[in-house]
Every structure is written in C-alpha cells, then in structure tokens.
Amino acid sequence: MDTILNIRDLSKSYGHIKAVDKLNLKVEKGDIFGILGPNGSGKTTTLGMILSILKADSGSFEWFGGQFGTNPRKKIGAILETPNFYPYKTGIENLKIVAKIKGINNFDFDSVMRLVNLEQRKTSKFRTYSLGMKQRLAIAATMIGNPEVVIFDEPTNGLDPKGIAEVRTILKRVSESGRSVIMASHILDEVEKICSHVAIIKNGKLLSTGLVGELLSDDYLVEINAFDDEKLKSFMKNSPYINTIKKSNKYWTCTVDKNIPAEIISKEAFNNGLILSHFVIRKQSLEEEFLTITKT
Amino acid sequence: MKITKLINLEILKYKDNSLVQMLLLFFSLLMPTAIFVMKNMQIPMLPGANSYFSFPQVWEYQAYSGSWLSFFFLGYLGVYLITSEIQYKTMRQNIISGMSRADFFKGKVYIAVLISLYATLLFFISTAVIGLLHQDAYDLAEIFEKQAYVIPRFFLLTFAYMIFGMMIAYLIKKPGLSMFFYFSYILFIEPLFRWWLHIKLFGQSKWIFYYPMNAIEDLAPLPLYKYAENFSPKKDFFVLLSYTEAASISTVFVIIFIAISYYFFNKRDI
Numbered sequence: 001m002d003t004i005l006n007i008r009d010l011s012k013s014y015g016h017i018k019a020v021d022k023l024n025l026k027v028e029k030g031d032i033f034g035i036l037g038p039n040g041s042g043k044t045t046t047l048g049m050i051l052s053i054l055k056a057d058s059g060s061f062e063w064f065g066g067q068f069g070t071n072p073r074k075k076i077g078a079i080l081e082t083p084n085f086y087p088y089k090t091g092i093e094n095l096k097i098v099a100k101i102k103g104i105n106n107f108d109f110d111s112v113m114r115l116v117n118l119e120q121r122k123t124s125k126f127r128t129y130s131l132g133m134k135q136r137l138a139i140a141a142t143m144i145g146n147p148e149v150v151i152f153d154e155p156t157n158g159l160d161p162k163g164i165a166e167v168r169t170i171l172k173r174v175s176e177s178g179r180s181v182i183m184a185s186h187i188l189d190e191v192e193k194i195c196s197h198v199a200i201i202k203n204g205k206l207l208s209t210g211l212v213g214e215l216l217s218d219d220y221l222v223e224i225n226a227f228d229d230e231k232l233k234s235f236m237k238n239s240p241y242i243n244t245i246k247k248s249n250k251y252w253t254c255t256v257d258k259n260i261p262a263e264i265i266s267k268e269a270f271n272n273g274l275i276l277s278h279f280v281i282r283k284q285s286l287e288e289e290f291l292t293i294t295k296t
Numbered sequence: 297m298k299i300t301k302l303i304n305l306e307i308l309k310y311k312d313n314s315l316v317q318m319l320l321l322f323f324s325l326l327m328p329t330a331i332f333v334m335k336n337m338q339i340p341m342l343p344g345a346n347s348y349f350s351f352p353q354v355w356e357y358q359a360y361s362g363s364w365l366s367f368f369f370l371g372y373l374g375v376y377l378i379t380s381e382i383q384y385k386t387m388r389q390n391i392i393s394g395m396s397r398a399d400f401f402k403g404k405v406y407i408a409v410l411i412s413l414y415a416t417l418l419f420f421i422s423t424a425v426i427g428l429l430h431q432d433a434y435d436l437a438e439i440f441e442k443q444a445y446v447i448p449r450f451f452l453l454t455f456a457y458m459i460f461g462m463m464i465a466y467l468i469k470k471p472g473l474s475m476f477f478y479f480s481y482i483l484f485i486e487p488l489f490r491w492w493l494h495i496k497l498f499g500q501s502k503w504i505f506y507y508p509m510n511a512i513e514d515l516a517p518l519p520l521y522k523y524a525e526n527f528s529p530k531k532d533f534f535v536l537l538s539y540t541e542a543a544s545i546s547t548v549f550v551i552i553f554i555a556i557s558y559y560f561f562n563k564r565d566i
Contacts, residue, residue: 051392053566074394084385088312100305101393103297141393 002029003065004149004180005050010059011204012045019045021204022059027182027197029148032175034195034212035184042204043184044081047153051078064148074102077142078151083134087127091118091137094126095144104145112140116170132163139170149180156187168194220258222265225251225278235272241265251278297395302403303410306377309386315376323369323415328422330361349430355446358423359453359516362415366454367482370415374461375478377404379471388566397562404462405554412455419450445539446516452543453515456550460508463553466561482509505537508553511545 005027012020020042027033037043048054050061051073063072085094092109099107113119116136121129129137135155142150155171156164168190175181175194185191191198192212199209222242226232236245236254241264243255256265262281269276297305310316331348348357381387390400461478468474486509494504505514514537521535537545 048565052397053388053391055563055565071394071396073392076392076394078392080388080392082385084389086309086313086384086386088314089309093308093312097305097308098389098393100301100308101390101395103394 003027004029004031005061005063005182006065007046007050007061008059010046010049010056010061012049012054012057018204020049020056023201023204023206025199025206025209027180029180030178032181032194032196033183034191034198035182035201036186036188036191036198037184037201038186041186041201043186043201044153045204046201047078047080047151047182047184051076051080051151053080074145075148076151077144077147077149078153079135079138079142079155080151080153083138083141085126085134085137085141088125090123090125091129091133091140092122094137095141098141098144102145107144109144112143115143115173116140117166130163132159132166135159135163135167136170139167139174143174147179149182150174152181152183152185154185155183156185156190220256220262221282222254222256222262223251223278223280223282224254224265224269224276226269226274226276228274231272231274232269235269235274239265239268241268297399297403299402299406302399303406306403306407310377313380316373319369319373319376320411320414323365324418326365326369327362327415327418328426330365331358331426333361349426351427351431353519354423354427354430356516356519358419358426359446359450360518362419362450363453363513363516366415366450367457370411370454371457371461371482372475372478373411374408374458375465375474376471377407378462378465379469379474382465382469383471391566401558401561405459408455408458408462412451412458415454416447416451420447449515449539449543452546452550453512456508456512456515456546456553459550459553459557460512463557466557486510506545508546508549511537511542511549514542515539515546 003026005025007023007025010020010023011018023042023046035043035046045054049056050063052071064075068075086097089097092113095109095112099105099109109122110119113122116139118133118136118140121133126134126137139152139155142152152171156167159167171181171183171190171194181195183191183195195212197210198212200207224232224236232252233245236242236252241256241260243257246253256262266276266279331354348354378387381390387400391397460482464478464481465474468477486507490504490507490510505511517536536542
C-alpha cells in the first residue's frame, strides 16, 4: 500500500485554544478518506496545515513519501473553506490561472466545466455565480492537471438541497475516478455514502479512525413501541438483552448485541404481557455512532 | 517558477481589474500633463514659468511632478496588489494550487519592477517630447545634458513607493487600513516624527534627513529647494540630501522593506 499522506503528532494552537492536538493520521493511495468532526473540531485547521497555508506549532506531515519534495501541492487539487477566485475574471479564466500555477499547458478546460455542469457559464464573471456554481467551479479547479489527490473541505456548505444533490453527484464521480480523496465534513450522511475510510476528530483530537464499515458498532438497533409505555420502559430496563435505551418522538430506540436474535426481544415482550405497536430492526448508522463517540 | 512565467501570471490576474486599469490610466494621462499646472505657479524672483520646459530643468520639474503621481497612484497600486489577494483569499488559493510562498512573493516584486519600468519609460518619453517641443533647435545631446541619472532616480523612486505600499499591505492586511496607513505615513507620520519627535529626542542633525520617505522624496525634490540652498545666508545649511545620498539610503530602505515583507509573509498563516 502506498501512503500518500502521513501526519505525525501535528499540533496547532490559536492563543490558548488548542485547535489540533497531536494528530496522527495515515491516508493510503486509493482511499476515499472522510475527516468527520463537529464545527470547531480542527478539520479545516488540519487541512490548512497539510496544504502549507497554516503553520503548525509542532509535529510533521509528509505527502507521497516525500518524493515530490517540500512542495507537492502541484499534485494535489484542493478546496479549503470557501471557493477562492478572482471575482472580476470569468470561470474559465480563473481555471487558466490555476493551470498556470500548476504548470499545466493545453488542458481541456471544457471537459472539467462539463463535469461540474458549468460549461454554459464558463465565460461569465465569477462574481455573477451563485454559491452552488462557485462551489462547482472550485471542484473543477481541483481536477486541473489530473491530480493524484483531491481535497474537499465542507463541499456542500451553505448550498440549497438542489445544490447539495448536484455537488454530491459530482463528488461521487470524482471518487469513482480512481483518485485518492480527502473530504472534511460535519455531514455524516455524505461521508457515509461517499467515503471508504473515516477519521473522527473532536477538539483537535483524533477519537477514532478506520473503515466506515468497521466504525459501525456491532450492536444493531431496534425501534420499539407499545400501548403501555410505562410497562415497556420497565421491560427494557430489566431485559438482559437490551444495552442502551433512548426515547424519540414516536418510539423508543434500543441497542441489542449482534449475537442476540431480534425475535427474542419480541418474544420476551409478549411473555411480559406487552402488546407491541412498533418493532423495527435496523443497523446503527454512522450518525448515531458518531454522536456516541463524540459524546464520550 | 521562471521570471517571465511569474510576470505573465501577474498580468493575467490583473489585466481585467478595473481599479488597476484606472490607476495606470490616470498615471499615464497625468504624467505628461501635470507639469503644465506648475507653469501657472508665478513665484517672484524665481525662474520664469517657461524655464520649466527647457532642458535640463524640465527633467527635474517633470520628475518632481511625476514623483507625486508615483506616490499617489503607483504606491497605492502596490498596496492594492497585495490586499486584493488577501481580501479575495486568492493568495491562499495560489499557495494551495502549488505556488511556493517564495514564488508568490517574487511575482509581486517583479510586477512592481515592470510597472516602475513602464512609469520610467513614460517619464522619459513625455519629458523628452515636452523639452524638445520647447526647444528652438533640436539637439539630441542636449536631452541628456547634466541629467544622465534622473532616469534611474525616477525608477528607484517609483519602485520604492510600490515596495513600501506592498510592505504596508503585508503587515496590515486589511485594505482600508493599509491604504490609510500608506498615505498617512508618507504625508503626516514621518514628517511629524522627523520635525518634532526626532528633534525632541535627539536634537537637530543631519540624521533627520535619513528617514525613508525623505530619502525617496529627495530623489526628485522640488527644484525650488535647490535655489533656496544657493541663496541661504546660513553656512552648512542644507534642506536636501545629495542625489547620491538619497539613492543610497533609498536603496537600503527598499532592501529593508523587502526583507520585512518577506519575513512576515513567510512566517504568518495565510
């Protein structure tokens, strides 16, 4: 496996606030790597440091095993926070500036504009673009020069549902193109759908990392409700098979060990005189796992 | 990145920018015409207005009027070339896209050189034409008589204002505050420092003239000051630095401005 990014004990503080705290992370070639964390957890600061626009206080990082020296960024396409372009220049002119910086000649700008559905607006000035168009132009810019890695920081931030759907479709296409992808987000659904690996950070610290599938708990979820709420509550508290209980609007949600067949719960409830009005078995989603991890 | 690539990149960035276009346009229009305002200044016992346009004086008067234009339009352009990149966050994006900080910095210095060369060329052509139009006979040798170094002095003056403007922008970052500090320092802060604080702390001496903006201004001073020196009854009275002193001190300060700018640009987060 080729390691494309190796982060070792990376730290940065803003005054007394520790934004990133001894972060260790490895991204292998071909990974679609999600960096998950609530707002203020240090995702953007981490990306800023590995892209050399923010100075780390301590620790180190290395791209592509050091084979491209201290400036490997011509092999990387990245958006950090907001799309940053010259407002008085057109979409395609802004892409030409990026290509010039990367030393790319004769690039097919029309193809990337088509990829992000901006071909018809390529000669419009950047300041006339909607937020969704700006974000899509930023994605187009990341593809210039066919980079080995693309980095997206909160790519659907501030977009309306249509914009979110468009960007996610493009992200999926990018992730399926064989490139390595690093995506920072607080939207678990998109990380869950797009990423193969995930790292969860909070307050600058790495809480958990691994395959998206591995990070899911072994417990599965049971949604349960009965006509007698008090009796149901007592039953769940006393049941040896049920691990945790949570009340939501319409039903209770409890976690059950993966080795216990769910029908035992139903049978036990019946034996305790409970008539169930709602009983659904499902796997715990990454969101629930994320909330569990970040609460600890 | 190569020098030509960096310059081409800067031109690509700014060729559609309306503020940059206006600043260069106004400079270009006023450079050959501002001297005509001075023609109307009738000061008793001093050379008549028409002498402004003859060689060799036309170089000095044109350099003086040009120095105000360089300070006002091109020095401020130096501020804008940095603050606009910070404001639009394109400085950040340039680095993310693969440019090294050193190349980004060099690109800005090179474009300042190019603009200063353009300003100097305009100064030379407009002054030569104005002077020749006011000559009875055309003698090309007269164009450069006694004023061979006014052209590099004008280049140094313009470049120094631009580099000073860029340094202010790198340090302060905010567009409005940078502009305010650029103009305030040159027009008020340094004169106050020199003529009040310096004298209060160190007394009056020639060191009062070794401040950066004073040195830059003395590269193209108002020629009337030279007359004041000639007619002064005071022994060792001086108002101006010599051209050699002004050029040396200005060059040292340009190097200092570049060093300070690069240090802070390299050290800080973008």
